[in-house]
Amino acid sequence: MADPIALALREQFHSAEQQRETSTVGMWIFLITEVMLFGGLFTAFSVYRMSHPAAFDQGSADMEFWMGAVNTAVLICSSFCMAMAVHSAEKGKNGRLAFFLILTILIGLVFLGIKFTEYYLHYHDQKLPGIVFHDTSPDAAYVQMFFVFYFLMTGLHAFHMIIGEGILGAMLFRTLLGSFSERYHTPVELAGLYWHFVDTVWVFLFAIFYIPGAHMK
Amino acid sequence: MSQSTVSVKTYAFTLIGLLALTLLTSLLALVDLGNFSFIAGVAIAAVKASLIACFFMHALYEMKLIRVIMAGGMIWFLIMISLTLGDYLTRGWMPYPGK
Known part of the structure; x- marks a missing residue:
């Protein structure tokens, strides 16, 4: 079988090491653009939260707090599995790499399952802004605004998770084809960076949406 | 630059640290801290994000x-x-x- 690293080295690069560094820098720059994308939404959320703190606390009290907390732990575990997958790839253990990729994908699916169950419960509680929203409090308009942010930001995050699942699936496929070795596994590393980044975003989403109103229940 | 592999032990400690901080946030959330609960939540989230970036994302080693x-x-x-x-x-x- 041909050496995977010889197949993977593109002609514009001087060495495999330079190619890896270039890819890693490119991935980090992409992740920074993602920070800006979510950062704009976080900024907008902060402005609205400060203008209408009571309404936003009330909206936060309507969250399924424990589902959010469990989901945070679930996603952290999936990130750990991803880190273990990258570790296995570095050691050239392709069997273990495939195992941890499958585990990461499955735990990611558990996260999405819990998330969509929450969405269903909000729909059931008539907390779907613009479609069915029922709230009789005087601050109802801004409670609805809270839910607009909630669905937009967690929805964008869930969309990233779904893309991540696809990327991990592709990594698993390539692992099974034998494309990776101790010397060449950059795609697994970069997929890992993306997955950990999506985890980081959720950590902040949990903090801003679930925590402020949790004691009011 | 040579790649240094992060040990499984480091990953395990990071995992335990992250889960402990998640538990701490969840318990803090049940207490009424007024506006401070939002600030405390975001501060703990920032610590968790740094742990993920430093160890899981290898920022310390890159x-x-x-x-x-x-x-x-x-x-x-x-x-x-x-x-x-x-x-x-x-x-x-x-x-x-x-x-």
């Missing part, structure tokens, strides 16, 4: 250029949020409408 890129991103984000909040937070400080 080349310096990666750290420059991260710092650059953070600085631009802080400019965005601090200038925006600096505007909204200080509205109404002056006794003139709209100032």
Whole structure:
């Protein structure tokens, strides 16, 4: 079988090491653009939260707090599995790499399952802004605004998770084809960076949406 | 730059640290801390994010250029949020409408 690293080295690069560094820098720059994308939404959320703190606390009290907390732990575990997958790839253990990729994908699916169950419960509680929203409090308009942010930001995050699942699936496929070795596994590393980044975003989403109103229940 | 492999032990400690912080946040959330609960939640989230970036994402072990890129991103984000909040937070400080 041909050496995977010889197949993977593109002609514009001087060495495999330079190619890896270039890819890693490119991935980090992409992740920074993602920070800006979510950062704009976080900024907008902060402005609205400060203008209408009571309404936003009330909206936060309507969250399924424990589902959010469990989901945070679930996603952290999936990130750990991803880190273990990258570790296995570095050691050239392709069997273990495939195992941890499958585990990461499955735990990611558990996260999405819990998330969509929450969405269903909000729909059931008539907390779907613009479609069915029922709230009789005087601050109802801004409670609805809270839910607009909630669905937009967690929805964008869930969309990233779904893309991540696809990327991990592709990594698993390539692992099974034998494309990776101790010397060449950059795609697994970069997929890992993306997955950990999506985890980081959720950590902040949990903090801003679930925590402020949790004691009011 | 040579790649240094992070040990399984480091990953395990990071996992335990992250889960402990999640438990701490969840317990803090059940106490009424007023506006402080939002600040405490975001602060703990920032600690968790740094743990993920440093160990899971290998930021501590990568080349310096990666750290420059991260710092650059953070600085631009802080400019965005601090200038925006600096505007909204200080509205109404002056006794003139709209100032």
